[in-house]
Amino acid sequence: MKDLKEFNISFIGLKDGEHHFEYVIKKEFFEFYNYDEFNNSNVHVNVLFLKKTTMFELDFKLTGWVEVACDVTNEMFQQPISSNLKLIVNFGKEYNDENEEILIIPYSEHTLNVAQYIYEAIVLAVPTKRIHPGIEDGTLNSDILDKLKEFEINREENEKIEDNQDIDPRWNKLKDILIDKNKE
Incomplete structure (x- = not known):
């Protein structure tokens, strides 16, 4: 051609x-x-x-x-x-x-x-x-995909980490203001 x-x-x-x-x-x-x-x-x-x-x-x-x-x-x-x-x-x-x-x-x-x-x-x-359609239906076996799953952060573990961290009390006051504003 x-x-x-x-x-x-x-x-x-x-x-x-x-x-x-x-x-x-x-x-x-x-x-x-x-x-x-x-x-x-x-x-x-x-x-x-x-x-x-x-x-x-x-x-x-x-x-x-x-x-x-x-x-x-x-x-x-x-x-x-x-x-x-x-x-x-x-x-x-x-x-x-x-x-x-x-x-x-x-x-x-x-x-x-x-x-x-x-x-x-x-x-x-x-x-x-x-x-790749194998990713969506879970049938693809790939080293790269296995590595990505290994590094995937579990959402529940991430939330526990966030709950255990000390939060500056000033941020909590700001959250209260937003909650009050949404109620109005």
Whole structure:
């Protein structure tokens, strides 16, 4: 995948109406963008291309997974993703992509490359906090997770420690003021 020509949609020869395009996004796709957050990927992209006489409407539906590192344990796992993206393409004097939902291309254009939109939709579909599903359901066995549990502070022990500490009496007076204020 030296270039992204397979993501070019040549709309000159297309009749008005709906057209469907399908792509499967693998790791090589992200290598083109020098994006190394994903170890691997398998994302299916369905593009519904609605051609009208003066404009186009594109509806991207993305489903699949990307392999990422867990933020807690650094274990690799397949993060499921699902996303939709709608794009309207109009014609104008010059190229303009300032609006994220409307793309203006010059009248002289005859193809539209959708690779950048697919790339952005996949990257934005991945959650900012990536947690291995084995952590949530307790099935993951990891040295890092065991070490984190070892250092975990027990809430009850922490409260006992706080109760045993001598508190400056001035703080107690302030607490009384707040309690009186909340009663009013």
